[in-house]
Amino acid sequence: MPVVELAAVTKAYESKVAVRELSLKIEAGQMFGLLGPNGAGKTSSIRMMLGITMPDSGKVALFDKPFARKSLDHVGYLPEERGLYKKMKVIDQLVFFGELHGMKAQQARQRATAWAERLEIANALELKTQELSKGMQQKIQFISAILHDPGLIVMDEPFSGLDPVNASLLEQTLIELKNKGRAILFSTHRMDQVEKLCDEICLINNGEAVLSGKVREIKSRYERNRVIVEFEGCADFLKSDEIAEANNYADHAEIKLKPHGDAQKLLHEASAMATIYRYEVVEPSLEEIFIQTVGGRANA
């Protein structure tokens, strides 16, 4: 059963088409990455999913039913920028958003306290939002999005402003939620996180889906033309005819082969000139696929 489904949705603002005929489906227990350069139509797609705006054409379904506001009680949303009342006490704010999602005040208070303890931010509950650091505010925003235990969690740049320790804490929490069957949608520019966490992605550019599917499948579609070499000795093999581009770092070199470049031939050349400790032909990263697909069309 798809938790959220967009079927050929289109949204135009005045003369600009923000989203054109976009279709995607997210299942329960799936982490989904919605990727694209700035202005590609990610926020417009999310807004339609959440009923903030209505599509000009196409259909939105939540929890296998046509969109209805009532379904939003089971959706949690973390916007890219802080969606918190600055002068309101954190605990009051969490209870308020919990109540708006249909919770009882007492229940919302208990869960907010439990989540705050879990995310190591319990001491912030009695403070006003404006008194918190950016990272702390992000954690509070995160709690606000998951407090009511939603079936669908929509997160726009969830790791923004977090240090590695806290980012890891949030990653673990999201993986747990996913394992409990919650559907999670990411909208982000951080390809390393998408690669690590998401099962499926949809890459949009100029309002249109240009690439979509399971991360593994997408990566397998691309040629394995990258080589990582750890070596000692002469680096002249990096000038080989098989190589399109090479970066020689302190402890290793990253090589991009020419189309139809021969990795075995290169290994042979390299081993003749240097001592090779590691020679690995790797698939392209999502970041490379992103850049390759969007290319010069990205407008930011």
Add this chain to the structure above:
Amino acid sequence: MRNILLIAKREYLEQVRGRAFRFSTVLVPLLIVVLMGGNFLMARHADSGKHIAIMATNPCLAGAIRDQLLADKENSLSIDVPGPASQELRAALLDQVRNNSLDGLLTIDSNNASSPRMTYTSLSSGDMDIADQLRNAARTAIARQQLLADGINQAEIDRLYKTISIDTQRIDKQGNVAKGSGLTTMIKIYIMLLLILMPILLHGMDMARAIIEEKSSRIFEVMLSVSSPEETLAGKLLGTGAVGLTQIVIWIAAIVLASSSAAVAAMMGGNFDFHISIAEIVFFVIYFVLGFLFYSAIFSGLGATCETAQDLQMYASLIVLPAWLATFAVMNVVTHPGSPWNVVATLCPITSPFVVVPRLGLEAVPIWQLTSSLLLLILSLWAALWFSSRLYRVGILMYGKRATLPELLRWLRSS
């Protein structure tokens, strides 16, 4: 409905707990007291301590005018009647006026006994109050002299000119009579006007400012993912309206307490009878609620179309100006209760919330005017909510630039 109430509760608590609420709750009545008390005291003691001279060809008349002026206990003028009139004396006294050692000089040429020629010279030609006092005192003094000359004895003349006090009361078409002094009624009218005007303007602006802030901090993104724009707007209007009502309840309680205090009664010379009818209270509440919602709806639409507080300041004057113009309409109600302009101000929804209640305190407003005024206000409120909710729905999601008029029209069409 649950969401509307939750949003209203949040708005209410945040505003009531805020510093702005505490300040405006204390400062507005303080401002009213200072302004009205200041005006009252200035009017009462405008001539206190003034030093004038009366020079007449008939010294008897000059003395009689002085006695007449001094007979008024509330008068604190200091009056000189120097020797017989002469050109030299006049020039010397005028020099004193020019040097400010004398506030004014009254010269009386009484060659024509029945109609003496009087001139008052001071540094200010707008010294109307004192000129009025001198005119009245001279008229009475001349009449007294004439009566004495006609053989009527002094006791009889004093009896004729005994001070008469007059009570004012108002009767409506059903014959009901309401008591009240002119001064108390004036005070009541201005208090009621300010009680309606100030919360509407203060909280309306506050709401527009909060909308801009929420827009820039993207809170709306989260709010709209849980509740519809209409629910959010309705919650805001209800919450802010409740804040205004709370403030009014506090102010009315303060007025009731103050009006029963000995200090206020003493200030008003023991003549403080603050009477307010049930009808006035009912209409006050009705017009406050409708007026508040009407103006708040306009302010919220405005807030949704603005990007910064500066934009808001610029456009808010277009809303605030008609509201302040209503205060002039109320002045007209006070001075000319039956004027056709009052009927226009009563019917016009921009001014009616401020004008009708003061009018009710002064005169019996015809039923057709009240019903038409309410009907027009309700229709205008509906129109304001219609327009504002559409502007709000689109405007709160538009970031980055101020909307132009053609854009606003497109928003209205598209939502």
